[in-house]
């Protein structure tokens with residue numbers, strides 16, 4: 466191979482933004498020279514390496530944009546600790562079929578039962594599968610919705626993601642504007658983009674939470690039309706950890722929460 470062609474090839478990899486191929490090409494050419502690799506295998510390995518590097522980069526970028534509170538996966542979840550949870554159903558969700566149909570997922574339950582863990586692990590699975598995800602707490606979301614209006618609202622990253630995770634609905638009551646914005650968001654995403662939502666409140670308490678039974682009914686009607694709901698009825702994993710390291714004894718526990 467003439468020096469000129471070799472340099473032109475390296476230059477082409479650079480211009481095509483293929484750094485991984487550039488990095489690997491010399492070692493692969495050596496193996497072709499030693500008859501260890503065919504030309505087709507060379508091309509296959511070169512392109513394969515570049516594609517997997519691109520996939521890694523795009524996952525890293527989408528992870529950064531998603532704002533997940535950490536990396537949690539389904540394999541880190543101890544189903545033995547939470548027997549009220551249907552493991553098969555939760556695992557099935559991680560196949561992400563619900564995303565293609567714009568269906569919603571709702572995790573209800575007391576503090577520490579794994580709601581944020583499971584919603585984060587769904588987010589992580591979706592990002593790995595190539596989807597855009599946006600994680601937000603209810604408090605952040607309603608503050609953002611308050612400061613946006615009209616067209617702006619549609620362009621919010623929160624609204625454009627294929628999967629919107631809203632964590633911790635119910636810790637603070639919603640005022641009328643927050644409730645109306647929540648309704649608009651749920652309507653805009655209805656059957657288009659999935660919502661994963663976590664709450665410590667039962668649906669029967671949403672009227673009080675939102676301060677308007679009719680609006681709460683309208684939100685729940687759309688949210689629940691195509692949704693899988695998990696009402697986790699179990700102990701706090703945080704308390705288990707604390708007890709394990711000796712911070713608590715059973716007298717510190719009351720109604721599944723810290724006193």
Ligand SMILES: Nc1ncnc2c1ncn2[C@@H]1O[C@H](COP(=O)(O)OP(=O)(O)O)[C@@H](O)[C@H]1O
Nearest residue numbers: 541542543546576577578579580581582702703
């Ligand atoms: N069943 C479980 N197996 C493993 N870790 C768990 C389990 N449930 C909760 N955790 C961990 O305990 C902590 C609290 O869980 P989290 O999901 O934040 O609870 P919640 O959002 O319901 O208050 C997190 O670090 C989470 O990863």
Ligand SMILES: [Mg+2]
Nearest residue numbers: 580581632633
């Ligand atoms: Mg939580």
